[in-house]
Amino acid sequence: MDRIDRRQFIKYLGGLVGAIFLSRYGPQSVVALAAGEAAGGAAPQTARRVADGIGTVADASQHFNLVIDVGACIGCRRCQWACKEENNTPDSISPPWIEVFEMKQEMSVTGEPSLEDLRRGDTTSYTDSPREGRWYLPAQCNHCDNPPCVKVCPTGATYKDKDGLVLVDYERCIGCRFCVVACPYSARRFNWLVPQVPPEKVNPLVPLRPVGVVEKCTFCVHRVRRGKLPRCVEVCPVGARHFGDINDPESEVSKLLRSNLSFRLLEALNTKPQIAYITRGKKFIGKA
Numbered sequence: 001m002d003r004i005d006r007r008q009f010i011k012y013l014g015g016l017v018g019a020i021f022l023s024r025y026g027p028q029s030v031v032a033l034a035a036g037e038a039a040g041g042a043a044p045q046t047a048r049r050v051a052d053g054i055g056t057v058a059d060a061s062q063h064f065n066l067v068i069d070v071g072a073c074i075g076c077r078r079c080q081w082a083c084k085e086e087n088n089t090p091d092s093i094s095p096p097w098i099e100v101f102e103m104k105q106e107m108s109v110t111g112e113p114s115l116e117d118l119r120r121g122d123t124t125s126y127t128d129s130p131r132e133g134r135w136y137l138p139a140q141c142n143h144c145d146n147p148p149c150v151k152v153c154p155t156g157a158t159y160k161d162k163d164g165l166v167l168v169d170y171e172r173c174i175g176c177r178f179c180v181v182a183c184p185y186s187a188r189r190f191n192w193l194v195p196q197v198p199p200e201k202v203n204p205l206v207p208l209r210p211v212g213v214v215e216k217c218t219f220c221v222h223r224v225r226r227g228k229l230p231r232c233v234e235v236c237p238v239g240a241r242h243f244g245d246i247n248d249p250e251s252e253v254s255k256l257l258r259s260n261l262s263f264r265l266l267e268a269l270n271t272k273p274q275i276a277y278i279t280r281g282k283k284f285i286g287k288a
Contacts, residue, residue: 056225060162062245064219064274066233067253067262068138071279072240075100075129075136079232079241083140086220086231088206090196095189097217098232101137102129138241141166141187141217142265142273149179149188158214164274165219175212184266185273188216219243 080098083089089096129136143166149158150166157172158179180188195208202208205222209215220230224243228234233241244251253276256262260278267273 058162061247063164063247064224065246065253066275067242067256068277069240069280070135070137070277072238073136073138074238075102078235078237079138082231082235086203088197088203088208098138098140103135103137105133142185142275143219145272145274146270148182148271152178152182165221167218167221168214170209170213173213177214179214184269188214190214
């Protein structure tokens with residue numbers, strides 16, 4: 001087969017994405033999106049309605065951050081399971097929105113390794129943790145202030161809202177997975193299957209995602225915009241997770257960041273992640 005140059009490849013790829021979009025939405029939807037409109041109103045309004053589930057609106061005066069104390073985290077994964085229950089994420093082959101990595105005592109994450117490197121390292125079952133000589137690193141979507149996922153999305157389905165949350169409009173997502181490739185944190189999940197959530201367990205405040213779209217952590221947007229904490233923060237038994245508005249100097253997260261050394265994953269990439277890690281407790285389980 002003859003080789004094709006980069007320009008031809010990009011042209012072919014763009015045509016393929018367009019064909020997929022047309023097959024799913026039809027030509028009228030393409031014209032509407034190009035004009036900044038979608039069925040039911042302007043595109044941003046559609047995005048907010050779908051992502052928020054209950055029509056909440058972002059407050060531009062706020063900017064949400066998550067602070068995780070890795071010295072306190074015991075790797076129990078309660079955050080992970082609470083997230084699944086809250087956000088109608090079924091038990092399936094798809095990874096959860098929150099992952100918890102078990103780190104050896106000598107491992108550092110201030111620069112390298114990447115999260116993909118961590119996935120190839122040690123793992124532990126829920127009943128094993130905490131283990132002596134280990135520490136635990138929870139990871140999820142970082143809601144970056146310079147998000148590469150937003151830049152590569154061809155339909156505007158992935159967007160950053162006024163309060164700092166990076167969200168997905170499932171009506172506009174065409175499942176091209178450009179955002180999955182662009183995310184250096186491997187925080188996005190492609191929905192391969194019809195969600196299998198028992199009716200009695202469905203949270204009516206969170207939309208069930210259809211097959212063929214990308215989903216991820218939303219910082220429980222349906223909760224935080226009503227003054228509540230994300231479920232993962234609420235259920236943590238050791239108080240390792242802290243959430244709030246960094247624009248408020250008196251918020252808990254602002255005080256924690258002022259009084260503790262912190263790091264953010266892969267900061268050198270200039271994605272400006274909005275999850276910070278601190279260590280106030282014991283560095284390693286079982287060690288003084």
